Amino acid sequence: MPSLKALRGRIASVKSTQKITSAMKMVAASKLRRAQTRVEAARPYAQRMERMLASLAANVAGQPNAPRLLVGTGRDQVHLLVPVTGDRGLAGAFNSSVGRLTRGLARRLQSEGKTVKILPVGRKGRDMLRRDFADCLIGDVSFAGRKSIDFADAQAIAARIAGMLEAGEFDVCTLVFNRFASVISQVTTELRLIPVAVPEQAQAAEGDAARRAMYEFEPDEETILARLLPQNLAVQVYRALLENAAGFYGAQMTAMDNATRNAGDMIKRLTLNYNRARQANITRELIEIISGAEAL
Amino acid sequence: MPLDLEIVSPERLLLSRPVDMVVIPAAEGDLGALPNHAPMIVLLRGGLVRLFEGGQVIDRLFVTGGFAEITGSRVTVLADEAMAPNAVSREEGERRLAAAQAEYDSADKTDVPVLDAAMARMQSARAMIETAQNATP
Numbered sequence: 286m287p288s289l290k291a292l293r294g295r296i297a298s299v300k301s302t303q304k305i306t307s308a309m310k311m312v313a314a315s316k317l318r319r320a321q322t323r324v325e326a327a328r329p330y331a332q333r334m335e336r337m338l339a340s341l342a343a344n345v346a347g348q349p350n351a352p353r354l355l356v357g358t359g360r361d362q363v364h365l366l367v368p369v370t371g372d373r374g375l376a377g378a379f380n381s382s383v384g385r386l387t388r389g390l391a392r393r394l395q396s397e398g399k400t401v402k403i404l405p406v407g408r409k410g411r412d413m414l415r416r417d418f419a420d421c422l423i424g425d426v427s428f429a430g431r432k433s434i435d436f437a438d439a440q441a442i443a444a445r446i447a448g449m450l451e452a453g454e455f456d457v458c459t460l461v462f463n464r465f466a467s468v469i470s471q472v473t474t475e476l477r478l479i480p481v482a483v484p485e486q487a488q489a490a491e492g493d494a495a496r497r498a499m500y501e502f503e504p505d506e507e508t509i510l511a512r513l514l515p516q517n518l519a520v521q522v523y524r525a526l527l528e529n530a531a532g533f534y535g536a537q538m539t540a541m542d543n544a545t546r547n548a549g550d551m552i553k554r555l556t557l558n559y560n561r562a563r564q565a566n567i568t569r570e571l572i573e574i575i576s577g578a579e580a581l
Numbered sequence: 582m583p584l585d586l587e588i589v590s591p592e593r594l595l596l597s598r599p600v601d602m603v604v605i606p607a608a609e610g611d612l613g614a615l616p617n618h619a620p621m622i623v624l625l626r627g628g629l630v631r632l633f634e635g636g637q638v639i640d641r642l643f644v645t646g647g648f649a650e651i652t653g654s655r656v657t658v659l660a661d662e663a664m665a666p667n668a669v670s671r672e673e674g675e676r677r678l679a680a681a682q683a684e685y686d687s688a689d690k691t692d693v694p695v696l697d698a699a700m701a702r703m704q705s706a707r708a709m710i711e712t713a714q715n716a717t718p
Contacts, residue, residue, distance in 0.1 A: 329587070512624060
């Protein structure tokens with residue numbers, strides 16, 4: 286049985302850990318609220334852009350000179366994976382689930398004889414993938430030390446992806462990120478950016494294709510698409526970044542809540558042990574005194 | 582029957598209200614939309630979106646560019662950036678104009694898409710400067 290002093294030390298140390306984890310939980314909760322409102326605020330633009338893109342894409346997709354950002358290069362050889370993770374840890378399985386999905390995807394593509402390139406966004410993802418896929422990494426983007434992410438950041442990433450496509454460095458681009466389903470649930474999702482996965486509603490609404498074809502375009506479809514597609518790419522990346530940020534704080538809050546509870550259980554157990562040891566000591570001392578008195 | 586106008590930027594929904602008429606700064610000239618307008622998708626330039634009610638301008642909003650979707654009952658403006666005219670900063674406009682000008686000058690003169698993009702940014706920056714001047718005479 287450990288000594289009383291050692292037990293006291295352990296209780297004190299678990300208590301201070303608990304203070305840290307509960308403070309981190311509070312911080313995550315308040316940051317989560319802010320991140321969540323930003324996710325919700327960005328939604329209307331993304332939805333309307335999707336609607337507009339659906340009506341444009343339907344008109345242009347079949348043409349042979351359709352823009353590359355929309356239809357890709359027509360090949361399926363070089364895959365670019367963009368895993369989005371947080372820059373910090375202590376958020377449960379949040380970062381590692383993106384890492385796991387990316388690894389699985391990369392392995393599968395490689396076993397099919399495809400070339401895989403990885404552009405990780407976020408420090409944790411880079412660190413995780415550097416171990417197994419060091420030769421696939423083609424750079425990384427990190428927002429460590431930044432307070433908030435704005436649309437310009439997403440545009441910079443999107444411009445980089447679009448530039449690589451123009452240079453013919455990949456054929457298919459897939460984004461891997463944690464979708465923010467709710468505070469306690471983040472769903473790891475893969476989203477194909479290039480070629481554009483034509484929004485589902487476009488297919489579902491095939492019936493009113495006639496209505497959609499009635500749109501007039503000014504200047505013309507190609508010019509609008511040339512502006513709309515890079516913007517759409519940036520919007521998708523922006524959404525992933527925001528969902529990632531909100532999901533991260535959600536996951537961190539849950540993880541820290543669990544940690545705080547576990548620390549509480551541990552303190553309870555240690556306190557029980559401590560009291561038992563203390564009482565045993567007292568009893569032993571009493572026995573010594575009594576038996577000493579009896580011996581006289 | 583009023584027209585439902587929505588102005589959204591990538592970061593948030595800025596405005597959503599019914600209006601009698603809206604004039605939007607389309608790339609090829611200002612475009613007024615009344616209810617039952619023919620469906621259109623247009624590219625925007627930098628300029629003011631003007632909201633009309635009863636023949637009067639009731640609100641104005643500066644956009645730096647973007648897209649608009651017009652249907653018979655709805656106008657959706659997808660602005661790259663949008664702000665109230667009195668929040669437009671002249672210094673910011675001049676900074677952007679200088680940046681776009683520099684890009685235009687350094688660009689390959691045969692690369693038409695790049696030149697077009699720089700020109701569009703220069704136009705948008707000029708519109709910013711002009712709006713800032715008009716807001717604070």
